[in-house]
Amino acid sequence: MADYNDVLNNALSEIGKDQAQKTGAMRFLASLKSAMNIAAALNVPCAGTASMLIGLADAGMSALDGNGQPIDLDKLYVTKATDDLRSIGVSEDAINKILSSR
Amino acid sequence: MPQKTMPKVLRASAVSFGLLAMLLSGCGSTLGKAKQTAAVSQKVYASVEAETVKQIAAIIEKDRSGTITKDDKDRLVILNDLRKVLDKFADAHNAYVAGLKVWEDSKTKPTDLDDLSMKMLEIVKDAQDLAKRLGIRVR
Numbered sequence: 504m505a506d507y508n509d510v511l512n513n514a515l516s517e518i519g520k521d522q523a524q525k526t527g528a529m530r531f532l533a534s535l536k537s538a539m540n541i542a543a544a545l546n547v548p549c550a551g552t553a554s555m556l557i558g559l560a561d562a563g564m565s566a567l568d569g570n571g572q573p574i575d576l577d578k579l580y581v582t583k584a585t586d587d588l589r590s591i592g593v594s595e596d597a598i599n600k601i602l603s604s605r
Numbered sequence: 606m607p608q609k610t611m612p613k614v615l616r617a618s619a620v621s622f623g624l625l626a627m628l629l630s631g632c633g634s635t636l637g638k639a640k641q642t643a644a645v646s647q648k649v650y651a652s653v654e655a656e657t658v659k660q661i662a663a664i665i666e667k668d669r670s671g672t673i674t675k676d677d678k679d680r681l682v683i684l685n686d687l688r689k690v691l692d693k694f695a696d697a698h699n700a701y702v703a704g705l706k707v708w709e710d711s712k713t714k715p716t717d718l719d720d721l722s723m724k725m726l727e728i729v730k731d732a733q734d735l736a737k738r739l740g741i742r743v744r
Contacts, residue, residue: 581651583696584661
């Protein structure tokens with residue numbers, strides 16, 4: 504599997520040369536996705552990780568590219584992990600109870 | 606903990622938060638760039654947060670059914686740390702988006718926006734430190 508730290512370092516060097524931050528980030532994501540696709544194709548042990556990274560790279564590229572559409576700030580708010588857990592019946596108490604039983 | 610057995614969400618978060626750090630370090634120069642950074646932030650956060658919630662919920666369910674293992678409990682420690690970092694990030698992200706709204710509406714950049722992006726950067730570093738503590742090599 505390509506070491507993604509190398510990919511990250513290469514991308515950071517690339518961005519260091521490039522004043523256009525978006526272009527640098529796009530290149531980073533493209534190189535990351537390419538490396539992870541290779542890993543997935545080779546069926547290496549970390550292929551599960553690779554598939555998640557490919558998903559994140561796609562999401563990041565999509566957000567940066569934007570398909571020419573204006574970004575609606577009202578759609579950029581997020582919910583906390585704790586609130587999402589609570590909404591499906593998982594409280595902090597339940598987590599802490601398990602942690603204290605270790 | 607060996608890297609091979611690392612929950613995939615944590616390795617993914619290390620890389621994607623690294624990307625966010627790159628973007629945040631220079632995001633405030635124009636409203637357009639700042640909005641793009643917020644969009645990437647949202648996408649990365651949503652991906653990592655959804656996986657974190659899913660994995661925590663699965664472990665809680667195993668606890669309820671009496672099938673939880675020591676490995677599950679060890680993993681929950683890591684996931685719980687990540688949950689706390691994600692909560693802090695969500696607060697900072699939402700404040701940042703609110704600041705961008707002010708910038709967009711008033712055509713004037715809020716004075717505390719750069720402080721907010723620095724705060725987000727600090728939280729990203731927390732996430733990177735967490736990953737490092739787990740043996741993930743990140744820059």
